[in-house]
Amino acid sequence: xxxxxxxSAGAPRFRGDPGRRALTAVLASAALLTGCSTGANAxxxxxxxxxxxxxxxxxxxxxxxxxxxxAPDFGGTLLGGxxxxxxxLAGQIAVLNxxxxxxxxxxxxxxxxxxxYAEVRDEGVEFLGLNVKEPDEQFGQAFVDTQGIEFxxxxxxxxxxxxxxxxxxxxxxxxxxxxDREGRVAAVYTGEVAQDDLRAVLDRLLGEG
Numbered sequence: 029x030x031x032x033x034x035x036s037a038g039a040p041r042f043r044g045d046p047g048r049r050a051l052t053a054v055l056a057s058a059a060l061l062t063g064c065s066t067g068a069n070a071x072x073x074x075x076x077x078x079x080x081x082x083x084x085x086x087x088x089x090x091x092x093x094x095x096x097x098x099a100p101d102f103g104g105t106l107l108g109g110x111x112x113x114x115x116x117l118a119g120q121i122a123v124l125n126x127x128x129x130x131x132x133x134x135x136x137x138x139x140x141x142x143x144x145y146a147e148v149r150d151e152g153v154e155f156l157g158l159n160v161k162e163p164d165e166q167f168g169q170a171f172v173d174t175q176g177i178e179f180x181x182x183x184x185x186x187x188x189x190x191x192x193x194x195x196x197x198x199x200x201x202x203x204x205x206x207x208d209r210e211g212r213v214a215a216v217y218t219g220e221v222a223q224d225d226l227r228a229v230l231d232r233l234l235g236e237g
Contacts, residue, residue: 089215090232096212099205100192104182107159107169112182114211117154121214121233122207123226126158126190127181129171134202137220139175144226146178152209153230157181158189160201208233 103113125141127134138157145155159168159181172181182189196205196216206215206229215229 090229091214091216093208093212093236096208096210096214097195099207099211099213102189102192104184104189107157107165107172107181107183112180117156117207117211119152119209121153121209121230122211123153123155123230124158124189124205124207125155126160126201126203128159128161128201129167130161130163131201133220135171137202138171138177140223141221141226142175142177142179144223144230147227148230148234149179151234153234155179158184160184160187160190206230206233208236 099114101114103111106112123141123145125138127138129135141155145153149155156179157172157177159165162168162183162185165183165185168181168183171177184190190203193205196213200218202220204215204217204221204226205213206226208214214233217225
């Protein structure tokens with residue numbers, strides 16, 4: 029039986045857990061250091077509304093179940109139209125990928141995500157793109173159409189969903205957050221995610237409960 033999804037009114041908090049604080053500190057430091065080393069691709073994120081390219085973090089590790097916090101509720105308008113809320117992820121494992129058609133690493137990573145999605149979508153795994161900082165919605169739509177991306181993407185030009193996940197380094201592009209079946213943050217990546225790493229995390233989560 030699936031445990032009802034727990035909701036939080038705002039962004040998740042760490043509740044003082046040392047392990048979680050350490051994970052976030054490592055990821056945030058990696059984003060800062062690699063962002064500074066990318067030269068012309070680095071942009072200021074101090075105002076909370078801009079994004080930067082970063083190098084990929086090491087292979088992701090699943091956060092232990094007892095240390096996970098609930099993801100914030102969020103929603104918006106899908107590329108191509110239609111309203112969407114995170115209630116649609118209830119009871120499923122979810123892969124949230126922050127991307128833009130203007131982002132060179134995203135143009136490589138997103139089609140690879142489609143390949144993994146095609147493998148696991150019938151196993152209770154949902155993928156959702158968050159299309160951020162796109163100057164025109166048509167650019168994002170053209171990208172998903174030409175690449176044959178079948179999972180939905182929210183059009184989020186202001187990066188509001190990334191701000192909702194402010195306790196995690198989602199303001200680096202690309203970034204990926206994986207939620208477990210109870211809507212808790214189970215893994216966080218900054219930079220590109222290798223297919224095998226993503227598959228390993230999903231296999232681990234599918235084996236829970």
